[in-house]
Amino acid sequence: MSVPDHPETASGTEESGRKIPPASLARLPIYLRALNAMLADSVERVSSEELAEAAGVKSAMLRKDLSYLGSFGTRGVGYDVQFVSQKISALLGLSQEWRVAIVGAGNLGRALARYSGFASRGFEVVAVFDADERIVGTRIGWLTVSNADNLEFELERTQTNMAVLAVPAAVAQQLCDRLVAAGVTSILSFAPVVLQVPPHVQVRKVDMGTELQILAYHAQRAQETESGSRARSAQ
Amino acid sequence: MSVPDHPETASGTEESGRKIPPASLARLPIYLRALNAMLADSVERVSSEELAEAAGVKSAMLRKDLSYLGSFGTRGVGYDVQFVSQKISALLGLSQEWRVAIVGAGNLGRALARYSGFASRGFEVVAVFDADERIVGTRIGWLTVSNADNLEFELERTQTNMAVLAVPAAVAQQLCDRLVAAGVTSILSFAPVVLQVPPHVQVRKVDMGTELQILAYHAQRAQETESGSRARSAQ
DNA sequence: CATTGTGAATGGGTTCACAGCG
DNA sequence: CGCTGTGAACCCATTCACAATG
The missing domain is CATH 3.40.50.720 (NAD(P)-binding Rossmann-like Domain)
Structure with missing residues (x-):
């Protein structure tokens, strides 16, 4: 809560004018969640490697995604968790209700x-x-x-x-x-x-039916290849 | 358990061995829904143009997607609704419970x-x-x-x-x-x-929070450009 | 001869690999 | 020295445009 405005601007990096590629945009909420979880744990700095891990993506991709919203992050050190969180929030328009x-x-x-x-x-x-x-x-x-x-x-x-x-x-x-x-x-x-x-x-669109059918496709293929012996892998 | 086998096979076009590109796979359930709706309306044949329209995609894309599961469809005529529906169902593994x-x-x-x-x-x-x-x-x-x-x-x-x-x-x-x-x-x-x-x-994954945030991003941008005068476009 | 099926062209998205920098 | 930021390479997805064909 509180959602403060970003204090320091004019850092030369006001990239807000650019348009974010859709694929990248779709991942920002994931990063935001991971960052907010870290904030809650009082984590202050994070590397692209760590954040990418938490978000389930490759670190190069994370860096490229973040680069679309400007270039914060300190070489040799990493990103300021709170700062990046605020940047993403602002970009997504979460400062308004x-x-x-x-x-x-x-x-x-x-x-x-x-x-x-x-x-x-x-x-x-x-x-x-x-x-x-x-x-x-x-x-x-x-x-x-x-x-x-x-x-x-x-x-x-x-x-x-x-x-x-x-x-x-x-x-x-x-x-x-x-x-x-x-x-x-x-x-x-x-x-x-x-x-x-x-x-x-x-x-x-959110469509459970579609998602289940996609799962069914993969499940069926898995069945076919390892046919016969059902998974029963419970150690 | 039941798990029935799919009855009719060996139609000459058993392309099931190919692997479907993920993006294409994700659209098959949409096509299937559209086809089943047509079946319910007793529609027997459909062109790629019509089906694509119903699914909200370009016709070339629909044809390419269908081509991954084999090549049914009659040139100059179109596709047999029921046949394609069955093909997609079988591919997705919907013949089993x-x-x-x-x-x-x-x-x-x-x-x-x-x-x-x-x-x-x-x-x-x-x-x-x-x-x-x-x-x-x-x-x-x-x-x-x-x-x-x-x-x-x-x-x-x-x-x-x-x-x-x-x-x-x-x-x-x-x-x-x-x-x-x-x-x-x-x-x-x-x-x-x-x-x-x-x-x-x-x-x-199905994630409402993520989806709403993506919507918020677009909504915010729309606000900014047409700033001041809020939509009030009611007829 | 209308419509499919598909090579070729185009456009994005992801990954690589390294230059740039604190 | 370590990690970011990014050009270049690669890979997948979409669109185009037309030859193939029932």
């Missing part, structure tokens, strides 16, 4: 609404919607489930700027369209469908 | 255990574990939450061959290690940590 609406209060939606990991990382759940009248009005923690009919009104009222879609596939596109029309430009979707959105809207 | 254990019966674990999308795609949830004695013994649908102490025994008894980790970050690695020691080689993790596993174990 993001106001998240969860659309769909079924099993998954309710679980997400209660998930404490949101708040702790600068994402506040400010609204939960559902279309089922048996669910509308029920409480989830300190939130009350709103009627999806009032989606536009409530998004405006709560100043939502990010949405999580946790609705059945059949209605996902339609609700996505309403979110977009209401001005939401960042959507995290759990619905197993390909959403069509205009180019200025960012959609990220 | 996968027996999934969910480790962690907190909000997320319970939501996943109840998620019907599992069963409908060939993944059967056969066990749910938790360490909290207030949760152990409670029922989720037709399953009873098992004590995590009995993890190894229950995995063996239920013939589990895939696990979903839905536990707090602090205990994820430790439970992962136990899963691996018990012979589980496919793990889908929702825990926000980098898991260390031996090379023969496949881990896929």
Whole structure:
């Protein structure tokens, strides 16, 4: 918490203007987590080798990733944990609170609404919607489930700027369209469908079904090669 | 156990020996979903253009992806929906039932255990574990939450061959290690940590926190450019 | 003759290896 | 001297464009 502004600027290394390659961007949250864990352990300095190890990547890759956000780090020594953490936080836009609406209060939606990991990382759940009248009005923690009919009104009222879609596939596109029309430009979707959105809207997808199927592919191949003797490797 | 063999083979194009590029593999489940949706609508043939559109990719890419699993498809005509669907299913190993254990019966674990999308795609949830004695013994649908102490025994008894980790970050690695020691080689993790596993174990990660942070980055950039006038683009 | 399947071209991402520097 | 920062090499993924073909 606290999220102070970076004190010393004009160090010659304000590289914020550059655009980060997507693959690199996707790893920054991982680095950030590792750095924050180190901070919690009062670790002050870290080498690219150590941090890369913690993040499960090669050290050269870590260094290249960090180099996109500027060149801090001291040759012969390593990186200042707190400083790099702040740099990444700032770059990701975590210095501001993001106001998240969860659309769909079924099993998954309710679980997400209660998930404490949101708040702790600068994402506040400010609204939960559902279309089922048996669910509308029920409480989830300190939130009350709103009627999806009032989606536009409530998004405006709560100043939502990010949405999580946790609705059945059949209605996902339609609700996505309403979110977009209401001005939401960042959507995290759990619905197993390909959403069509205009180019200025960012959609990220989380899909358990897809992930399990990918696992199944590898598992099947493993079976085939070592066929017969199932793993039973319990020492 | 059952594990049926895939019935029709020897169609001349048994390319199953090739190994599919990871990026391509990750898209096959998307294609499969689109194809199955078409099947449900009694669509019999589809062109690469149409299927690519439905999957949100370029048609050339779709054709290249499909070419890795062999060369079905009729020039001048397109692909047979059912045939391609079956080919992808077989390749992904969906002709066998996968027996999934969910480790962690907190909000997320319970939501996943109840998620019907599992069963409908060939993944059967056969066990749910938790360490909290207030949760152990409670029922989720037709399953009873098992004590995590009995993890190894229950995995063996239920013939589990895939696990979903839905536990707090602090205990994820430790439970992962136990899963691996018990012979589980496919793990889908929702825990926000980098898991260390031996090379023969496949881990896929789903991480809302990371996804939201990536969205925040883009949202922040959008704000900066069109600064001042917030989106208020409501129709 | 519309559409697939695929070489060739292009573009990113990752790794290597070392120059640069505290 | 050790570790960062980075050009160059390598490798994989995507796109292009067209020859092959039912």
